[in-house]
Amino acid sequence: MERLLNMSNRSGPTILLDLQKADLRVDELTSIRENLIEREEIKKLNKRIKELRKEIENLYQKKHSTELDQKRINDEISILTVKIKREEEKLYSGRITNPKELEGINKEVIFLKLKMDKKETKILELMEEIDENLKVIQLKEKELDGNLSEITTKELNLTQREKEIDEEMFKLTDRRNNSISHLDPEILKEYESLREEKGGRVVAVLEDGICNCCNMQLPSIKVDSMRDPNIFYHCNFCERILILP
């Protein structure tokens, strides 16, 4: 048996539809607020910023370690320079006359110079490495700056959009409270328990004998009986509250 609820005044259906309109908009705004695109974008940007900071830190560490290598090799070159100078002095001093000894020193000088060449080549390679490293650091720092300014904009946009939604929600709460204060408590209870059970739209309007929520054609005997605008009926099919247009 259908439970019929009598309305206290003739404006009941309009109030109920208004209440539903406010509630549906609140549902919609809640979902919009939860899924604001900026939030996801900020999350992605934060992740990238974290990655970039780590990458830049690693690059600076690499640069520092290359500079240490460079310094160590430069020190070795200084030592080699002194050694070569000393050996060459011996070679050309005229103090050593033994050809075998002279040849030995000469070989030593050639060996030291080869060693020196290798170290000088290494120094050039390390300088290039540092240059490359600096170029990458500059690019990453530029990207980081870009991301930082982008995230600031996104955060401002997000705050702005949340503020707009909250303001609308606030107005809707006012509208909702106003509707409730004019609604029969029993109808409100029915409406709220249906909302809890079904969610979304729970008040349907009968249009040409059709429930405008589930789109089912109601039996004509029922349609004919629905004449009293002060009574809330229920749809035979979806059980939603059915009101006359």
Ligand SMILES: [Zn+2]
């Ligand atoms: Zn229905």
